Amino acid sequence: MALDLLPWRELGWSLVLGWWAGLLYDICQLLGRQARRRRWARTLLDAVFWLLLTATLVFFLLQGWTSELRLYLFLGMALGWYLYRRVRRWRLLSRK
Template sequence: MSHLSLYSQWMTLFFMTVSGATLGVVYDSYRVVAHQLRFPRWSLPLFDVVYWLAATWFVFQMLVKGNQGELRFYIFLGLAIGAYAYYLLLSKATVSIATWIVQAAKAVVTFLLRTLYVVIIVPIKTLGLFLLAIARFVLRIAIFLGKLVLKCTQPLWWLVRWLFAPLVVPLWNRWGMTERVVRWWTGLLRRIQAVSDGYKRVKNQWRVLLNKIWKWIRPTK
């Protein structure tokens, strides 16, 4: 029985030593990720709390496997030995490896985003600019033709206005058409302005989002 008890104690010490080293690996990796991905400062205390809760649960699980969850002095000794040995032997290597992994992942994400931009965004943007140029060209032609038609038919309009003005003007004034036209035109201008403002807001928000993504994925010096 004493041999089994001694074996159990040594196994518990071993598990606690491994736990201390594991917690060191996880903590260094977490710090590297937080630094490389530029976590907001206000979020770091929250992640620290999550880390320590997870660490407590992990140590308890290891303790249950070692000696059914009984607390002994050598448990804390094993944790301290594992953490200190990790700090002396593996901490720098872990930080370097974690940094390389995060930077490699960021490089892959950057490549995918740039590929997406070149393959999808650029053609859509080019097509949109091309269609916009065509629309502007057609609009200018339509305006030119409209002005030309109005210029050519201006004498006819003068004749029609001279003939029908005595009949149309009283009805126009009675129905308040001037105010209606002004209200309609003002509303149309407001809608156009609202659409323009909405487009500018969406464009600015998209630009801000792209800048945030770029700041998030760019390499950290």
């Protein structure tokens, strides 16, 4: 009986996607700090964040995740986001 490794591979990629989401969010936050007084710029950055994140998720779904959203994929993305925030976030945001 062969071991099906597809769910583990999908979980690994969902961790990567969560890490990417955290990085993308912080980049948009840094750019938003530069445009403090321009409300339209922050709105535009929010839209860019969600468009890029959604496009990446759709790409992963259609290319590698058998076009199914499963609970463990959302849990993996949440864990990837959490790991990014714990490990790397302070280094990116501490730079000026």
